[in-house]
Amino acid sequence: MFTVTKTIDFCYGHRLLNYEGKCRHLHGHNGRLEVDIALPSLDNRGMVQDFSEIKQALKGWVDATLDHRMLLWKEDPMVPVLRERGEVLVTLDFNPTAENLAKMVFEYASGRGLPVREVRLWETPSSCASYRAEP
Numbered sequence: 001m002f003t004v005t006k007t008i009d010f011c012y013g014h015r016l017l018n019y020e021g022k023c024r025h026l027h028g029h030n031g032r033l034e035v036d037i038a039l040p041s042l043d044n045r046g047m048v049q050d051f052s053e054i055k056q057a058l059k060g061w062v063d064a065t066l067d068h069r070m071l072l073w074k075e076d077p078m079v080p081v082l083r084e085r086g087e088v089l090v091t092l093d094f095n096p097t098a099e100n101l102a103k104m105v106f107e108y109a110s111g112r113g114l115p116v117r118e119v120r121l122w123e124t125p126s127s128c129a130s131y132r133a134e135p
């Protein structure tokens with residue numbers, strides 16, 4: 001199996017519900033996505049996939065959808081408050097944990113036809129969550 005990994009950096013705000021740690025308050029992260037693309041054989045260029053093709057498929061979506069956005073669970077009581085103030089929000093069907101965000105990116109990449117193996121989201125330089133396809 002061959003694997004290539006594309007890294008995409010982005011900034012996001014969030015807070016977690018049903019959680020007692022620091023992430024229960026509105027705050028932000030400098031997140032780093034690592035997207036693994038894997039295939040058992042190489043194409044006629046000798047590649048799994050051109051890095052620029054992966055970037056083209058994902059970075060524009062990350063920039064437009066996640067970068068410098070406040071990502072909140074749609075159940076969060078702050079959603080109507082911030083909307084009323086004109087803040088740009090992304091409301092999600094799930095708590096915006098690194099695990100759920102990794103899965104969201106995985107599903108987007110898979111939906112674009114990329115043979116994605118695993119997505120990792122580094123929420124901080126020492127904390128990473130991942131989501132991968134079942135073997």
Ligand SMILES: [Zn+2]
Pocket residue numbers: 014023027028029
């Ligand atoms: Zn956080």
